[in-house]
Amino acid sequence: MPHGPAFAVKKTSKVYLHTDIEGVAGYVHYYSMSASLWNFHHVQRMNRLLTGEINAAALACKESGVKEVWVNDSHGPCYNILFEELDPICRILHGRPGHAPSWLPGLDESFDAAIAIGMHPKAGTPNAVCNHSLWHLTDALGITHRFSETVMAALLCATRKVPLVAVSGDQHICREISEWIPGCRTAEVKTSLGIQFANSLHPLAAQALIAESVREGLSQVGSIPLPQITGPFRLNVSDRDPDKKELPADLCGDSLWELMHQVCNTLYAKFGETESVDDRTWRYPDSVFSPRKSP
C-alpha cells in the first residue's frame, strides 16, 4: 500500500481510535438474534470487515510515526473486533463496559489525536443505512443542536484537548463531520441508498481510503481546530425516532463529559457500581447468541 512520509512524529505519538460498525463498507443491516448458521457467518464477516478498516487506520498511524494506538470497541456487545488480527501497535478497550464509562473510556489529555471508524448517520437521516441515535444538545445560547454520535464524540474529545482528525462512514456522516469539524478528514467508504441498502467500496479500496485520510489528518493535527461549544448544557437522546426522547426531561450540567456519562448512566447502566455477572448467560456476547431478549 503506498504511503507518504512519516508526519509529525513528536506531535502524534498516541492516538485514540473510536469505533462503531454500521458505517463500515459492506455493512447494510444489523445482525439478528437468530442462532442460524447464516447469522453466525454474517456476524463473523461484519466483524472481519470492521477489523480490516481499523487495522488500515492503525497501520496508517504507525506509518505516520505514532507509537501507540488505543482501540475502543464500542458497538453493541463491545466485543466485535478481531483483536488478534490487528497490528501490535494497538491495544484495545473491549468487553462489558456496563460498570465503567462507556463513552470514550480512558481518553485523556495524553492522546494527541482521535480517529473514528465505522461511524453511522444520526437517527432520522432519510435513506441512510442503520441511521440511529440522535443527541439533543442545548448550549449556553439556548440553541438546540441535533448531533450524531460522531459529532458528540468529537465534542467530548475536545473537552480533553484531543482533535478528531479522521472519520470513516457513509456520505451523510462525512458531510455532518465536514460541517462541524472543518479540517477533519473523511473517508466515504459507502453511499447509503436506503436504510438497508448501500453502494459500498470493496474492503481493500475502503481500507486504502481510510489510510489516506488518517495520514492526511495526522499530518495536519496541529491545525485542526477543536470544536467549541459552550455550556451550561441540556442533553437528551433519541434512539430510532428523532422526535422521541429517551429521557422524560433533559439533564443539565456545565461539563459535557460528565453530562454525557450521566445520560448513559441513567439510561443504560450503573457505572461505578459493582457488577454481578451470571457467567452461564454471559458465555457469549448477548446481543448475538444468547437466547435472552435484548434489553
Ligand SMILES: [Zn+2]
Ligand atoms: Zn453501533
